[in-house]
Amino acid sequence: MPTSTDFHVFDTTLRDGAQREGVSYSVADKLAVARLLDEIGVGFIEGGWPGALPKDTEFFARARTELKLRHAQLVAFGSTRKAGVRVEDDPQVRALLDAETPVVCLVAKSDVRHVREALRTTLEENLAMVRDTVAFLVGHGRRVFVDCEHFFDGYAADPDHGVEVLRTAFAAGAEVGVLCDTNGGMLPMGVGRVVADVRARVEGKLGIHCQDDTGCAVANSLAAVEAGVTHVQGTANGYGERAGNADTFSLIGNLVTKMDLPVVPAECLPELQRVSHAIAELANIAPDDHQPFVGASAFAHKAGLHASAIKVSPELYNHLDPAVVGNDMRILVTEMAGRASVELKGRELGVDLDGHADVIGRVVDRVKVLEADGWSFEAADASFELLLRAELPDAPPPLFELESYRTSVEHWGNGDVVSEATVKVHVDGERIISTGEGNGPVNALDNALRQALVSRYPQLADVSLADYKVRILGWKGGSGATTRVLIDSTDGVGEWTTVGVHDNIVEASWHALVDALTYAVRNR
Ligand SMILES: CC(=O)SCCNC(=O)CCNC(=O)[C@H](O)C(C)(C)COP(=O)(O)OP(=O)(O)OC[C@H]1O[C@@H](n2cnc3c(N)ncnc32)[C@H](O)[C@@H]1OP(=O)(O)O
Numbered sequence: 134m135p136t137s138t139d140f141h142v143f144d145t146t147l148r149d150g151a152q153r154e155g156v157s158y159s160v161a162d163k164l165a166v167a168r169l170l171d172e173i174g175v176g177f178i179e180g181g182w183p184g185a186l187p188k189d190t191e192f193f194a195r196a197r198t199e200l201k202l203r204h205a206q207l208v209a210f211g212s213t214r215k216a217g218v219r220v221e222d223d224p225q226v227r228a229l230l231d232a233e234t235p236v237v238c239l240v241a242k243s244d245v246r247h248v249r250e251a252l253r254t255t256l257e258e259n260l261a262m263v264r265d266t267v268a269f270l271v272g273h274g275r276r277v278f279v280d281c282e283h284f285f286d287g288y289a290a291d292p293d294h295g296v297e298v299l300r301t302a303f304a305a306g307a308e309v310g311v312l313c314d315t316n317g318g319m320l321p322m323g324v325g326r327v328v329a330d331v332r333a334r335v336e337g338k339l340g341i342h343c344q345d346d347t348g349c350a351v352a353n354s355l356a357a358v359e360a361g362v363t364h365v366q367g368t369a370n371g372y373g374e375r376a377g378n379a380d381t382f383s384l385i386g387n388l389v390t391k392m393d394l395p396v397v398p399a400e401c402l403p404e405l406q407r408v409s410h411a412i413a414e415l416a417n418i419a420p421d422d423h424q425p426f427v428g429a430s431a432f433a434h435k436a437g438l439h440a441s442a443i444k445v446s447p448e449l450y451n452h453l454d455p456a457v458v459g460n461d462m463r464i465l466v467t468e469m470a471g472r473a474s475v476e477l478k479g480r481e482l483g484v485d486l487d488g489h490a491d492v493i494g495r496v497v498d499r500v501k502v503l504e505a506d507g508w509s510f511e512a513a514d515a516s517f518e519l520l521l522r523a524e525l526p527d528a529p530p531p532l533f534e535l536e537s538y539r540t541s542v543e544h545w546g547n548g549d550v551v552s553e554a555t556v557k558v559h560v561d562g563e564r565i566i567s568t569g570e571g572n573g574p575v576n577a578l579d580n581a582l583r584q585a586l587v588s589r590y591p592q593l594a595d596v597s598l599a600d601y602k603v604r605i606l607g608w609k610g611g612s613g614a615t616t617r618v619l620i621d622s623t624d625g626v627g628e629w630t631t632v633g634v635h636d637n638i639v640e641a642s643w644h645a646l647v648d649a650l651t652y653a654v655r656n657r
C-alpha cells in the first residue's frame with residue numbers, strides 16, 4: 134500500500150464534472166467551486182480546457198489574480214498534439230502554456246482501436262504525439278500528468294500499446310500516467326488485475342480515473358489504490374459525463390477513514406459535507422440526501438431496532454462518527470419507531486424522557502396510529518415535538534379554542550380569484566372573530582388566524598409560510614382521497630415543518646397551520 138505522502142487526490146469537477154448534462158458554470162461559479170475544493174484539501178484542481186472553451190480560457194486568466202489556493206495546485210487540461218502537426222504549431226498545446234498553470238493534464242489515446250478509428254493515424258504517430266507534447270510542456274517548466282483514455286478497454290484489445298503509451302510518457306518526463314476507465318464499464322476485480330499487471334510492467338507513478346457507468350466508480354478507484362495507484366481522480370458529488378465519475382467526497386472519506394491514507398489535511402475532513410452542499414448549489418443540482426458520507430440521510434436512522442442499539446452506543450449502527458466528515462446523526466420517528474427512537478429523538482429536541490416510560494409508550498402508539506392514517510412525522514419535526522410535549526405531565530394548554538372557521542373562494546367575472554376566511558376562536562376566555570384575505574383559502578386562513586392571535590402572541594407577527602406541499606394519499610373510490618399537507622414556516626431566522634392530514638384539503642392545511650403557529654409561540 135502507498136503512503137499518504139505519495140498520494141494525489143486530483144479533482145476534476147471543473148472539467149469532467151462540467152461535462153454532466155444540465156451543468157453550466159459561469160466563470161465566477163468556477164472560481165467559487167475551485168475555492169471550495171481547496172478547502173477540502175485536494176492536491177490538484179483541474180480547472181478546464183483552455184483554448185477549447187472560451188469560458189475556461191477566461192477562468193485560467195482570472196485565476197492568476199483572483200484565486201489564492203492554500204492546498205491545491207491548479208491544472209489545465211488538453212489533448213496531445215494533433216496527428217501530423219508539429220507540437221510548436223498546435224494552438225491547443227499553446228493554449229495550455231498560456232494558461233500558466235504549474236500542472237498540465239494531457240489526454241492521450243491508449244486504445245489501438247481509438248488510434249486507428251478515431252484519430253485515424255498509426256500507433257507510431259500516437260506515441261510520437263505523446264512524446265512530443267509531454268516533452269514540450271516539461272521543457273516549458275510544467276509538471277505533466279497523462280490521462281490514458283480508454284486504457285482498460287484498450288488493455289483488453291491489445292495490452293502492449295497502452296503500456297507503450299505509459300512508457301513513452303514517463304520517458305518524456307510525465308510525472309503520472311493515469312489509467313482511465315473512460316466508458317465506465319469496468320468492475321473492481323478487473324481494475325485490480327489490470328493495475329497490478331501494469332505496475333509489474335511499467336516504472337512510474339500510476340493514477341486512476343473512473344467513470345460510473347456500472348455504478349462502481351468509487352469501488353473501482355479503491356481497487357486500483359489497493360493494487361498500487363497513488364493518484365486518484367474524482368469529481369464533487371460524482372458529477373460527470375453520462376452516469377458521472379467517482380465522487381471525490383466518497384473517495385476522500387474511504388481513503389482516509391477506511392484505508393488509513395490521510396490524503397487530505399486532518400482539519401479539512403469535517404468540511405466535506407458543507408463543501409458538497411455548497412458545490413451542489415453552484416451547480417444548481419439538489420443535493421442527494423442519500424449520498425454516502427455527506428448526504429443529509431447518510432446517518433439518519435428510521436428503524437426502531439437501530440435506535441435501540443444506538444441508544445447503547447451510536448457505533449453499533451454507524452460505520453463512522455458522522456462528525457468526522459461534518460455530518461450529523463439524526464433519529465427519525467415514524468411508524469417504524471420503537472421506544473428507543475422516541476427517547477433519542479426527545480434528547481435531540483432537548484426533552485428529557487428519563488422516568489417517563491408511560492409518555493414514551495403513548496407517543497410510540499400515537500405515531501403508529503397516525504402514520505397508518507397518512508400522517509408522516511419524519512419530515513415534520515415541529516409537529517412531532519408538539520405531539521411529544523402534549524403527552525408530558527406539565528403540557529401547556531392549546532393556544533386557543535376553536536369555535537369555527539369558514540373559507541370561501543370567489544371567481545369574479547373579470548377573471549380575478551379571491552379567497553376570504555373567517556375564524557372564531559377563544560383566547561384566555563376572550564371571543565375573537567377575525568377575517569383574512571389571501572390568494573387561496575389556506576393563505577386567507579393563515580392571515581385570519583394569525584391576526585386573531587397576534588395581540589396575545591406578538592412573535593407571530595414575524596411568522597410566514599415558506600412552502601406548502603400537498604400529497605394525495607390514494608383515492609377512496611368515489612368518496613375522494615386522503616390529503617397530506619406539509620407546511621414550512623419561517624420567522625426569518627429559522628424554519629420548521631408541520632403536517633396535517635384529512636379527507637378535506639383545507640382541514641388538513643388547518644391542522645398543519647395550527648401546529649405551525651403553536652410551534653412558533655412555544656419555541657421561537
Ligand atoms: C474522455 C474525455 O472526456 S476527454 C475530454 C473531452 N472534452 C471535450 O471534448 C470538451 C471540449 N471539446 C471541445 O471544445 C472540442 O471538441 C475541441 C475544441 C477540443 C475540438 O473541436 P474540433 O476541432 O471542432 O474537433 P472535434 O471535436 O470535432 O474532433 C476532435 C479532434 O481532436 C482529435 N483528438 C481526439 N483525441 C485526441 C488526442 N488525445 N490527441 C490528439 N487529438 C485528439 C480528433 O481526432 C479530432 O481531430 P480532427 O478534427 O482532425 O478530426
Ligand SMILES: CC(=O)C(=O)O
Binds near residue numbers: 280281282313314
Ligand atoms: C480523461 C477522461 O475524462 C476519461 O478518460 O474519461
